[in-house]
Every structure is written in C-alpha cells, then in structure tokens.
Amino acid sequence: MFKTIRSVVRLRRFEFNGTKRRLAKVGSVDDLRLLAKRRLPGGVFDYFDGAAEDELTKAENSNAFSKIELRPRVLVDVSKIDTSTTIMGQEVPFPIALSPTGFTRIAHPQGELAVARVAGAVNLPYTLSTLGTRSIEEVARVATGPLWYQLYVWKDRGLSRELVERARDNGYKAIMLTVDTPVFGRRERDVRRGFTLPPKIGLETFVDGVLHPKWTWDFVRSEPITFSAVAGQKSVDGSTAVTLSDYVNSQFDPTLSWTDLEWIREVSGLPLMLKGIQSVEDAKRATELGVDAIALSNHGGRQYDGAPAPIALLPRVVDAVGNSIEVLVDGGVRRGSDVVKACALGARAVMFGRPYLYGLGAGGEMGVRWALDHITSGVTRTMGLIGETSIRNLSTGVVTRVRD
Ligand SMILES: Cc1cc2nc3c(=O)[nH]c(=O)nc-3n(C[C@H](O)[C@H](O)[C@H](O)COP(=O)(O)O)c2cc1C
Numbered sequence: 001m002f003k004t005i006r007s008v009v010r011l012r013r014f015e016f017n018g019t020k021r022r023l024a025k026v027g028s029v030d031d032l033r034l035l036a037k038r039r040l041p042g043g044v045f046d047y048f049d050g051a052a053e054d055e056l057t058k059a060e061n062s063n064a065f066s067k068i069e070l071r072p073r074v075l076v077d078v079s080k081i082d083t084s085t086t087i088m089g090q091e092v093p094f095p096i097a098l099s100p101t102g103f104t105r106i107a108h109p110q111g112e113l114a115v116a117r118v119a120g121a122v123n124l125p126y127t128l129s130t131l132g133t134r135s136i137e138e139v140a141r142v143a144t145g146p147l148w149y150q151l152y153v154w155k156d157r158g159l160s161r162e163l164v165e166r167a168r169d170n171g172y173k174a175i176m177l178t179v180d181t182p183v184f185g186r187r188e189r190d191v192r193r194g195f196t197l198p199p200k201i202g203l204e205t206f207v208d209g210v211l212h213p214k215w216t217w218d219f220v221r222s223e224p225i226t227f228s229a230v231a232g233q234k235s236v237d238g239s240t241a242v243t244l245s246d247y248v249n250s251q252f253d254p255t256l257s258w259t260d261l262e263w264i265r266e267v268s269g270l271p272l273m274l275k276g277i278q279s280v281e282d283a284k285r286a287t288e289l290g291v292d293a294i295a296l297s298n299h300g301g302r303q304y305d306g307a308p309a310p311i312a313l314l315p316r317v318v319d320a321v322g323n324s325i326e327v328l329v330d331g332g333v334r335r336g337s338d339v340v341k342a343c344a345l346g347a348r349a350v351m352f353g354r355p356y357l358y359g360l361g362a363g364g365e366m367g368v369r370w371a372l373d374h375i376t377s378g379v380t381r382t383m384g385l386i387g388e389t390s391i392r393n394l395s396t397g398v399v400t401r402v403r404d
Contacts, residue, residue: 019363023370026362029334029355032371036107036361040215041208043193044106048357050189051301057309058301061332064309068341071400076387083379083391087125087349088174088271088292088326090146094376095339095349095391096124098356099275099300099330100150100176102131102227102244103197107361109222113142114365115356118372120144127176127351130163131244135228140170148174150275152181153253153260160253163229164268175268176295180276182256184248185303196241198225261289275330278308283317286325293326293348300331300353311342315396318346336378343391344398 015021026032037045051058085095098119105111112134119126123145128136130152140147149167153160164175189195199205209216226237265272274286275295286294296314298307310329317327329342330351342350355375359367379391388394 019366023363023366026370029358029371029374032355032358032362032367032374035363036358036367039212040107040361041199041205041212043190043195043199043205043208044215045361046189046193047103047187047195047197048101048107048354048361050187052185052187052303053305054188055301056305057298057303057307058332060309061298061301061311062334063332064312065332065334065338065341068311068345069400070337070341070344070382070386071398072385073387076389078384078387078389081380081383081389083376083383085349085392087328088273090125090173092125092146092349093123094379095343095347096376096379097148097328097349097351098124098126099297099351099353100127100129100132100148100178101353101357102129103133103225104129104357104360105133105222105225106198106219107357108364109218110364111360112139114360115368116143116145116147118356118365118368121369122372122376124372125173128167128172130229131227133225133228135231136163136166136170136172138228140172146174147172148176148273150176150178151264152178152248153256153264154251155253156251157253159230161267164264168268168270172270174271174273174292175264176273176275177261177264178275178299179256180278180297180299180303181248181252182254184245185299186245187302190244194243196243197247198241200241258285258289261291273326273328277317278310278313280313280316280320283321283325283327287321291325293328295328295330295351297330297351311338311345314342314345314347333375335382336375336380337382339375339379340382340386340388340391340394341399344394344396346396 083094112132116126116139120143125146125148127148127150128139129150149172230237271292273293274291276297277283277294283294296310310331314329326348328349329347333350333352339350355371356368359371
C-alpha cells in the first residue's frame, strides 16, 4: 500500500510568483478571460470584454468558427510543420498579427509596451492604435518585431498627417486604416456604467477599486493615462475624462471616403491595409484601388449587431478577389484551430484583440505571452492533428463542411 501511495504522491514545488501560479491554472482563452475578470475592476473589464448593443455580433464571431469542421488526414509524416508565411511582404513565423486596441494601459500600466514586447519576441506584427496610451516612439523603442500603425482619421487632417509621418519615421512597416468607425457603436455595458476614459472615480468605481487593490495600486502609482498620440494637446489628449463615444464622434472625420486613400498612401509611402471590410463589394473596390491588404473585421462586434462574422464572409470574398489582395480575418479567434480554419478558407493571416487584452489584465506581460503561446502552439498542434505540413499550402479541402 505504501509503495502505491508513494508512487502517486509527488509534491509539486510551490510557485512563489503569484502571476505564474495563477497562469499555471489557465487552460484556455476563456479561462484567461475569467482570470482577467477577477483581477480587473468591473468597468475596466467591461470596456475590454463588451461589445455593441445585444452583443450578438461578438457572439457570432466565435460561433461562426465553431460551425466549421476540419477534415483530418492520418498517417502523414508531420515531424516538420511549416507555419511561416508573409504578410504584406514581411516574413512571419505564424499567420498571425495583433489587432490594435485603444486605451490598453487601463488593463496594466505597461499597456502597449508589454504587448509589443511579447509580439516582438516571436516576431509577429503588433499594431499600435491611434487611441494607444503609449506613444508611437515609446512603442518603437521596445519592439523587436514588425510594427504597424492603425489610423483613425481626425477631422484635423494635419494631425493625421503628423501621426502617419511619425509612424513612418519610427520604422513602422504598414498603415492600417480602420474603416468601420464612421460613427461610434453603442456599447451598452459602458453606457450603463457611465464609463469614461480615464475612469472617473464615483462611489461605484471607488468600491470597485477597493475590491481590486492590486489594479488600483498599479493605477495610482503609474503616470496619468492619456491618448499618447496627441499627448499634451489638452483638448484631445484624454487628460480629462470623456466617454469614448463623445470623443470619437467629435474628433474623427465622418466624411472619410475611398478618395482619401491616395492621400494616406502618398503621405506614408507604406503598404496600406483597410481594416473593417464587411462586404464582397468593398473587398473588390479595395482590390481595384490597389490596396495591399484588407482585414475582414467588425471591430470585434463593438460597432453594431447584425454585422457579418468575418470568418463566414471570408469564402465569398476570396472567391471574388482571388490572390490579387491579401485578405486577413479578425474577430472571435481564440484558438490555433481558428487560425488554421481561416487559412484553409483563403486568409493570408488572422488577427485578434481580446485574447491578449485578457492576458494583460490577468497577468501583465506574462499573461500576454500566455495568450500568444496558446494560440501559436495550437496552430502547430492542429496542423499535426489534421496531417498538414505547410500553412501556405492549406486548401479549402481541409474544411469539410459548415454546420448550421
Ligand atoms: C478594448 C478594445 C479596443 C479596441 N480598440 C480599437 C482601436 O483603437 N482601433 C481599431 O481599429 N480597432 C480596435 N478594436 C478592435 C480590434 O482591433 C479587433 O478588431 C477586435 O478586437 C477583434 O476581435 P476579438 O477581440 O474577438 O479578437 C478594439 C477592440 C477592443 C476589444
């Protein structure tokens, strides 16, 4: 009996690092989300996690992946699997880039720096948002991988020009113009909470802060959070609390149209990606205009309900545009198998936002690394399990059927 007990009792070494200890119990992005939920004040978590209206688009982004079935082949030598590809001319080890997310520092003081560092360590492109809380220059200093700059066009075109030029001069490799935000979506979790950026301290937020002492301590010790791209320009830098909706609707240019693309290309001289394409017609138009890449995206469901799920739209877009433009997909990617499904359906690469934000909220830079490791290792594992050895050569034959 003692022999049997001794054979199963192995005392695990106690992990003194609390973040490592917590992350060791995380198995999926859903678990990471729950850990972030526990560690962040409710308003902050809801800002990241929430979406527009009844959040149906957000839910469908993920559901649409679960309806796709893979068609595995067995007895294939999968000892060598090549997951590398190119995106807009850049060699990357996985068909993955990190979506831009604004106001990242409210999850963790390191914010965009932590995410850019982790992305750089695996040489995946990181996109800094116009609404970033670390400046173009700060992010460029820490990044070791490719950087892209996400542009919202301001009513003040001079400001837009200046941002694009700063990105170019600091070595950013592409401009990602977000085209799904002519007006701001109604994010009802934020509406209910009266959420502002930076958060205003009322009774409710005070209690929330007390219940999340680690976050609160980090928040009060770090320098004030502002929109770094326009730091110091008092009226627009976010140093006074604003709702994001008021901010976007008052500052960003709702007249932006196809004719502006040439101007952006001229100013930057960099490859251009349009993020937020949601129809075959617009995908074709972007192709005709010689745009380098498009990202099928509904902003993670944060703009309106009833938007097409990007992965469901992908086959029709690829049918229409073929190889004449690179097509990326973003929204609802939570596993490596989602990446494989998208590539099989013709995507050049995928992007994601919330998985790394959950990581940041759950465990700072280590949490971001967890999210990236989880998804990248899932790509290689899935390829092995379905008997495929090259991500570039995946074909639609790998996807059997789309369940209703
Ligand atoms: C908190 C948050 C902030 C975001 N901020 C921006 C932004 O500033 N610019 C932008 O183009 N997209 C922004 N997005 C959308 C993401 O780039 C991306 O499209 C979306 O997160 C993809 O869906 P996923 O979160 O399911 O991966 C944001 C998304 C979230 C969750």
